[in-house]
Amino acid sequence: MSRGPVLTRRDGLKGALGAAALATLAACGGGDDDSGSGDGASSSSGGSGGDVVANGTEPQNPLVPTNTNEVGGGRLLDSLWAGLVYYKADGTPENDLADSIETTDAQNYTIKIKSGQKFSDGSAVTAKSFVDAWNYGALGTNAQLSSYFFEPIAGYPEVQADPPTAQTMSGLKVVDDTTFTVALLQPESDFPLRLGYSAFYPLPDTAYADIKAYGENPVGNGPYKLKETGAWQHNVRIDFVKNDGYDGPRKAQNDTLAFVFYETYDAAYSDLQSGNLDVLDNIPSSALATYQDDLGDGAVNQPAAIFQSFCIPEGLAGFSGEEGKLRRQAFSYAFDRAQICKTIFNDTRTPAKDFSSPVIAGYSETVEGNEVLSLDADKAKQLWEQANAIAPWNGSTFTIAYNVDGDHQAWVDAVTAAIRQVLGIQAEGKPYPTFAQIRTEITNRTISGAFRTGWQADYPGLYNFLAPIYATGAGSNDGDYTNPAFDELLTKASGTTDQDAANKILQQAQTILFADLPVIPLWYSNASGGFDKDAKNVQFGWNSVPLYYQITKS
Incomplete structure (x- = not known):
C-alpha cells in the first residue's frame, strides 16, 4: 500500500499538462x-x-x-x-x-x-x-x-x-x-x-x-x-x-x-476517547455507527484517495490463465459490496466502480466491464463451472490474508462467507498480527493465498492508481500481473500531454483490468477519523x- 482531487494548474503549472507552453x-x-x-x-x-x-x-x-x-x-x-x-x-x-x-x-x-x-x-x-x-x-x-x-x-x-x-x-x-x-x-x-x-x-x-x-x-x-x-x-x-x-x-x-504503533484500532480509539491520543486517522469498525456522536466536532468523515481490494496472485494454484480469470470474476460477482459498506462500515466506504477514487480527475463510474463489481450469484456460479470445465477446483481452502492491526476481519469474514455460500467451496480469512508481517511475506512472495491490498495515492493523479500496481514489473505489483496491451496503453497515456485525453486512455486501460482482475476491487475509503x-x-x-x-x- 502506498501511500486525490483534481490537479489544479496554478502559479504557472502549464507545460506539465499542455504541450506548447513553458x-x-x-x-x-x-x-x-x-x-x-x-x-x-x-x-x-x-x-x-x-x-x-x-x-x-x-x-x-x-x-x-x-x-x-x-x-x-x-x-x-x-x-x-x-x-x-x-x-x-x-x-x-x-x-x-x-x-x-x-x-x-x-x-x-x-x-x-x-x-x-x-x-x-x-x-x-x-x-x-x-x-x-x-x-x-x-x-x-x-x-x-x-x-x-x-x-x-x-x-x-x-x-x-x-x-x-x-x-x-x-x-x-x-x-x-x-x-x-x-x-x-x-x-x-x-x-x-x-x-x-x-x-x-x-x-x-x-x-x-x-x-x-x-x-x-x-x-x-x-x-x-x-x-x-x-x-x-x-x-x-x-x-x-x-x-x-x-x-x-x-x-x-x-x-x-x-506516533504510537497500536496493535488494534480499537485500542487507539479507546485512547482517543480517554485523552491519551490527539488524532486518529481511522475509526475501528466497532465504533463506526457511534463515533460521530461520540466525538462531535472531533469526528471526521470525508472522501479520500484510497482504493481497497484483495489480490489473488497469478502463481496461485487454480488462478493462472483463462481458468484463473474466470475464477476471479466468479469471486467478484459473489458478494454484495454495497451491503458490506452499509452494515460493516456504516457508509464510510463507497462501493468501487473503477480502480481509482472518486476524488481523482479521470474517475468514471461507467468504465466498460465494471458490471463485474455487482452481486450476481447465478453469474458467479456459471463462471465457476466454466473454470471447472478447464480444470476442476483442487478442493483446497481459499484464504484471504489480512493484518489484524488494520481492522479488516469483519469484511474478510463477510466476503469469505459469501464465497462459501454462493460457490460452495471452503473460504476463510487468514490473520497476521501486524501490517509489517503481512507486507514482508507479500514482498518476499512467500504468502500462500490471496491477501488484502489497498492503495493510498502517492500523488493526486489517475496514472498513479494504475501504473505502480499493475504495470509489468512495477514495484507495488504484488500479484505479478502482466498484460502487454495494458502496458502499452499506460505508455500511450503517459506520453499524452493533454491530461483529459490521457485520462480517457487510462479508462480504456481499465477495461483490460476488469477482464483480468489482477485484484478484486472492493470499495473506496473515506477519511474516517477523529481528534x-x-x-x-x-x-x-x-x-x-x-x-x-x-x-x-x-
Missing part, C-alpha cells in the same frame, strides 16, 4: 494558521504548539525514502523530509524546496531549488542531494521498492539491467548547487505532479556509507527530526521534535510529534492523512 511551478508562500483555509500550509514561523500524539503503524523497512512504499512508513517520511513540491489539503501541488520546475516539451525539465536549504544535521541540501538519491533509488542492485518511479528518466533501463551497464541515469545532470536537469525517455504529462512523492526526496552524503543504519536513524530536511538516538522504539512508537532548520511552507506549529477536544487546527488531507505539522494543543 511550465513553471512557482514558489508559494502558503496560507495562515486557519486549517479551514484548505491550503494545508501555514505562514507562521511555528510556535509553542504543544506535544501532539498520533496513531501509526510500524514501518516495513528502515526509513529510506526510495525503499518505503507503505502508509506506515510514508507518513513518517513526509514528516521528516521535504521534497521539491508538497500537496496541499485539497491535493493541489505547491513548491516546497523547488524554486521552479520548467519545461517547454514535458520531456526535458530544468529544476531549481531554493538556496540555503539544510538537512537536520546541518549539511547543505543541493541539487546533487536529489540527483544522487534518485540514482541510488533507481540502481537495480540496490533493490529499492520505489525504483519504478524513476522508470521515465533516460538511462533507467541501463541502471536496472542485470548486471547494470551504468551506475547513474544519463537523464540526470547537476548544473550547479541549486540547479539540475531531468531528461525523460518520452513526454510525461504529470511528471511535475509526481515530485511530491517520497521516492523523490533528497539524501545527505552520509546516508550511503551504511544505508540500513541510516534508515534506523534517518536525517531528513523536513518539518521534524528524530527526538534523539533511540527515539524509534520498534513496534511501540517513534518520537519527533520540530526541526528549526526547516524554513518551508510546512513549518511545524507544534513542538513534538509522536481530541484539545487538538486544534486538525485537517485531513486529500489522501486521508492528517496534516500533522499544523496541529496544535491547547
Whole structure:
C-alpha cells in the first residue's frame, strides 16, 4: 500500500499538462494558521504548539525514502523530509524546496531549488542531494521498492539491467548547487505532479556509507527530526521534535510529534476517547455507527484517495490463465459490496466502480466491464463451472490474508462467507498480527493465498492508481500481473500531454483490468477519523492523512 482531487494548474503549472507552453511551478508562500483555509500550509514561523500524539503503524523497512512504499512508513517520511513540491489539503501541488520546475516539451525539465536549504544535521541540501538519491533509488542492485518511479528518466533501463551497464541515469545532470536537469525517455504529462512523492526526496552524503543504519536513524530536511538516538522504539512508537532548520511552507506549529504503533484500532480509539491520543486517522469498525456522536466536532468523515481490494496472485494454484480469470470474476460477482459498506462500515466506504477514487480527475463510474463489481450469484456460479470445465477446483481452502492491526476481519469474514455460500467451496480469512508481517511475506512472495491490498495515492493523479500496481514489473505489483496491451496503453497515456485525453486512455486501460482482475476491487475509503477536544487546527488531507505539522494543543 502506498501511500486525490483534481490537479489544479496554478502559479504557472502549464507545460506539465499542455504541450506548447513553458511550465513553471512557482514558489508559494502558503496560507495562515486557519486549517479551514484548505491550503494545508501555514505562514507562521511555528510556535509553542504543544506535544501532539498520533496513531501509526510500524514501518516495513528502515526509513529510506526510495525503499518505503507503505502508509506506515510514508507518513513518517513526509514528516521528516521535504521534497521539491508538497500537496496541499485539497491535493493541489505547491513548491516546497523547488524554486521552479520548467519545461517547454514535458520531456526535458530544468529544476531549481531554493538556496540555503539544510538537512537536520546541518549539511547543505543541493541539487546533487536529489540527483544522487534518485540514482541510488533507481540502481537495480540496490533493490529499492520505489525504483519504478524513476522508470521515465533516460538511462533507467541501463541502471536496472542485470548486471547494470551504468551506475547513474544519463537523464540526470547537476548544473550547479541549486540547479539540475531531468531528461525523460518520452513526454510525461504529470511528471511535475509526481515530485511530491517520497521516492523523490533528497539524501545527505552520509546516508550511503551504511544505508540500513541510516534508515534506523534517518536525517531528513523536513518539518521534524528524530527526538534523539533511540527515539524509534520498534513496534511501540517513534518520537519527533520540530526541526528549526526547516524554513518551508510546512513549518511545524507544534513542538513534538509522536506516533504510537497500536496493535488494534480499537485500542487507539479507546485512547482517543480517554485523552491519551490527539488524532486518529481511522475509526475501528466497532465504533463506526457511534463515533460521530461520540466525538462531535472531533469526528471526521470525508472522501479520500484510497482504493481497497484483495489480490489473488497469478502463481496461485487454480488462478493462472483463462481458468484463473474466470475464477476471479466468479469471486467478484459473489458478494454484495454495497451491503458490506452499509452494515460493516456504516457508509464510510463507497462501493468501487473503477480502480481509482472518486476524488481523482479521470474517475468514471461507467468504465466498460465494471458490471463485474455487482452481486450476481447465478453469474458467479456459471463462471465457476466454466473454470471447472478447464480444470476442476483442487478442493483446497481459499484464504484471504489480512493484518489484524488494520481492522479488516469483519469484511474478510463477510466476503469469505459469501464465497462459501454462493460457490460452495471452503473460504476463510487468514490473520497476521501486524501490517509489517503481512507486507514482508507479500514482498518476499512467500504468502500462500490471496491477501488484502489497498492503495493510498502517492500523488493526486489517475496514472498513479494504475501504473505502480499493475504495470509489468512495477514495484507495488504484488500479484505479478502482466498484460502487454495494458502496458502499452499506460505508455500511450503517459506520453499524452493533454491530461483529459490521457485520462480517457487510462479508462480504456481499465477495461483490460476488469477482464483480468489482477485484484478484486472492493470499495473506496473515506477519511474516517477523529481528534481530541484539545487538538486544534486538525485537517485531513486529500489522501486521508492528517496534516500533522499544523496541529496544535491547547
